[in-house]
Amino acid sequence: MSEKLVIMPRLRAAGVLDGVRWAYDSAVRRALDDYSEDAGYDTALLGSLRFTLFRDRLDRVFSCGRYALQAGVDENVGLDLVRVELTEKDRTSMPVLPADLVRRVNRDGSPGWALGDLQFLLASCEFGKIDILPWPRRSPAKQQVAMQLPPATEQPLALFDVVDTDLAESDQTSPSLTTFMVAHTLDAVSGRRELVFGRTRFNSGGGQAWYWYENLLTLPLTQGGQRPSTPTQSGPDGVPDAPVRLRKVDSTLPKASDRQ
Numbered sequence: 001m002s003e004k005l006v007i008m009p010r011l012r013a014a015g016v017l018d019g020v021r022w023a024y025d026s027a028v029r030r031a032l033d034d035y036s037e038d039a040g041y042d043t044a045l046l047g048s049l050r051f052t053l054f055r056d057r058l059d060r061v062f063s064c065g066r067y068a069l070q071a072g073v074d075e076n077v078g079l080d081l082v083r084v085e086l087t088e089k090d091r092t093s094m095p096v097l098p099a100d101l102v103r104r105v106n107r108d109g110s111p112g113w114a115l116g117d118l119q120f121l122l123a124s125c126e127f128g129k130i131d132i133l134p135w136p137r138r139s140p141a142k143q144q145v146a147m148q149l150p151p152a153t154e155q156p157l158a159l160f161d162v163v164d165t166d167l168a169e170s171d172q173t174s175p176s177l178t179t180f181m182v183a184h185t186l187d188a189v190s191g192r193r194e195l196v197f198g199r200t201r202f203n204s205g206g207g208q209a210w211y212w213y214e215n216l217l218t219l220p221l222t223q224g225g226q227r228p229s230t231p232t233q234s235g236p237d238g239v240p241d242a243p244v245r246l247r248k249v250d251s252t253l254p255k256a257s258d259r260q
Contacts (some may be wrong), residue, residue: 003212007180008197011197013223014115015097016115019058020193023057026053026090027095030049030085030087032191062102107121107179109141110122120197121181121182122182125183130183130185132206133209142200145200147202148203150199160197161254181198181200183195194217196216
């Protein structure tokens, strides 16, 4: 059985792909709302906005980073922080996932998330260029991911796809994780977008950048649950209680994002 047929059902059943899809859709909507060429913004800024918002929404839906719950706290506590600056559509469509389902596991400064032994990073590129993403020109972390030894069930290496096994196994942060990539694009003019999840291929000689990937925008959603609106609690004097914020800040996260 191919790796894709093993990995994708596992991620779908856990709701991880629903979370990724929601985070991307929310990030794109907000980025396009804020973007204005008349104000002097350019496509580079739009790309930066989308990446930053995508990372933030992933942390929200997976309860990671600054949205992580303290141990023993009910998962519905502190939703005021999770929902800050989200639209009503984003709040009600956010998948309901266990707070301990996904953990934040970065790789050499590149933001990453992990379910068990499966990790994924983010990569943005120009619309229509996902199939030929040049991994040799990306960050060291993404080069390492593309240089992982290919799954045995996938096609053999092409003639010019040279794998440096020392580099492929050099990541000391998460040596037991198999790492995949979520690639995303957005055309500022037409609004067309792409979002895929797959196994990258070190295309040092050019050509295909993936062993396989799945288009997440056409994949049916599996999570039917929606987060209910948080009822306002009133104190004994009839005055609404102050919002409770019991999410903790993860001080180990990098301060600068890896966008390459």
